[in-house]
Amino acid sequence: MDSSVKSAGDKRYQVIIIVILSFFAAMAILPFILLVSSSFTEDATLLTKGYSFIPRKFSAYAYQYLFSSNGIKIFRAYGVTFAVTIIGTGVSLLIGPMLAWTLSRRDYKRAKILSFMVFFTMLFNGGIVPSYLMWTTVFRVKNTLFGLVLPSLLFNGFYILLYKNNFTANIHPALVEAAKIDGAGELYIYFHIVLPLSLPILATIGLMVGLGYWNDWTNGLYYVNDTHLYSLQQFLKSIIDNINNLSSLSGNAGVGEALAKMPGSSIRMAMAVVGVLPVMILYPFFQKAFVAGIALGGVKE
C-alpha cells in the first residue's frame, strides 16, 4: 500500500478533515458536558448567571438531594425502568425469534399470509387511537406495569424481519431435517439448534430492544397516570412539565411558593445525568453490537 506516501494535497485534506470531524465530535459531546457541568453548579448561580460549560460555582448539592430521602421517587422510577427493560427485553427475545422462525420455515404453508400480516403492519397500521382503545378497554393495561411493557412488545415487525432474514440465511433446512431424522422435536430444534446458531443477532436486537425500553416514555404517556408507576423518563418529563405549568401561571398567588418547592435547575440537570448515566457507561461495551445493528437494518424504519 502506498498510503504512507502523502502528497501536500493529502496533508491539507487531512487537516481539513480533522477540523470538520472535530467540529462534529464537539457538537455531539458538548451538550452532554453542559448537562453534567450545570448539574454540578450551585443552583443560585445557575439562576442568576445562567448555564455554562464550566461550573461557575461548584456544588454537589444536587446529587446530595437526589440521593437523600427527598429523592426516593427517583429510585422508584429507576426500579420501574429496570424492571420494564429487563422483562420487556427478555420476553421480546423469547417470542420475537419464535415468530420469525415460524415465518422462515419453508414447510409452513401459511407462512406467506402470516408474513404479510406481520410486515404489512410495518407500513400501514391504525395508528395510536385504535391501539390505545384496544390496550385500555380490552386488555385493561392502564396503570399497570403491563402498560409499559406490552404495547411496544407486539408492535415491531422490523425486528421480526431481521430475525427472519437471519434465519433464512444462516440455518440450512438440511440441518433441521437431520435433527428431525435423529428424533428431535420442534421445540428441541428451536432451543438447541436455531437459537445457539443465532446468538449474534439475538445480542444485537436484544440490545436495541433494551435501549428502546430504557428510553421509552410514550407508553408511560398513554397508559400510566399513577405516579408510583412512573418510569425514569416519564418522571423526568413530569418534573419539567410541572415547572412549565407553574411558570406559565406566574403572578397568581401561591405559585411562587410552589415554584420554590420544585427541584431547582441543577437538580433537574442532575436527574437527567442520572437518566443517561447507565447508557453512557455501558455504551463503550455495546457500541460494536449497536453499530452492527444499525448496519444490519440498512434502511431505517
Added chain:
Amino acid sequence: MAGSKQIAAISPAGCGTKTITVPHPSLYLRDFCNKKGVRSMFDNFLIRPDSLKNDYQNGEAVGFQFSVKIADYRGCFLSLHNGYYIECDGAVYSRDVQTFEVNGKGERTFDELKKCVWEHWDYGTEAIVHVKKPGGLEAGNHRIWLQQTILMQYGYALLPQLISMVIVAYIVFALLGNETGMINSMLKDPVNFYQEPKFWPFILVFVYIWKQVGYNSIIFLSAIVGIDRRLYEAAKVDGATKWQQIWFVTLPMLRSTIITLMLLQVGRIFYSDFGLFYQVPMDSGALYDVTNTVDTYVYRSLMVLNNVSIASAGSTYQAVVGFALVFCVNLVVRRLDRNNALF
C-alpha cells in the same frame, strides 16, 4: 480522530485461526475458510491466506511473517496497539519477539508503536506481523492463532442517538431556557425562545440532525466500505487527489443509497417524530403553529381533549395518506434500484 474519546480497556478486536501448509520456500494457508464467525466487520478473515513466509537474513531464516488486516471497521491509531497474542503450533510468541510493519515504514516494535499517536492504520490496509524465531518455520502444516487486541477508541458521535427525547428536551432547555439558558446568558437582549414560533423550524431541524447524524453516518459507512477499493486505486493512478476521489468515486457510488434514503424519508413525511415535536418544544402552546404535526394533533385530541372521534379521524387520515405516499415512493425507488425498495 481528534475529539473521539479513548478508554483504556482491552478489547479482543478479533481473532483468527488458520491452518497453514508450508512448501519450501514459501508458506501458504491450506484452508483459510473459517467456519466460525466473522473475523473483521466486512471481511471474513484477518490473516491473508497466502501471506505466510519465512524471514531471511543473510540467507538464513530468522523468523516468519504474515499479513493481517485490522478487525475494527474504522481502523485505529497505531498507539492503541499493545502487541498480539500469537500462537503457532502450540508455541506462544510474546510481544517482545513481534515486530510490526505498516504504512511502508519498515519494522517497528510495539514499544515504538506506542509513540505513534497520530499514525493511523486504515481499514483495509494490510500490515505485516514479523515474529522472530531462529530457523523460521519448517515446510509443512502450521496452525496460527492470532488474537488482535487494541485499546478501545470510541467516538461519541453516536451518543445523541442513544438518549431519549426527554433528555434531549432537557439539554435544549439548558441551551434555550428563558432566563438561565446558555444562549440567553450570552445575548444582550434575551429571547424567550419557548414563546417565539419563528425560531422553531430551525431549532427542530437542527436537533433532529444532531440526534441522527451518527446513525446516518453508519448507514453511509456501510455503503462506503462496499465500494470496490480498486476504483480508488485506479483513481490514484490517474493522479486524483483525495477530494477528487470523494467527488468522482465515493459520491457517484453512493448515489442510489442517497436517493433511496431521501425518498424513503419523503415517503414517511406524514409520520413525524412524535418525541421531537412534543418533547423538545416542551408542549408550549405558543409554538403550536409551527410544532403541531399529525402525531401531536392526534395525541392532544385523544389524551388532552378526550375527543376520540377527531383523534381517530386524524389517525386514519395519517394512515391512509401516509401509506399511499410510501407506496408511491417505493414504486419510484424500485425503478431506480430494486435492491433498496422496501417491497
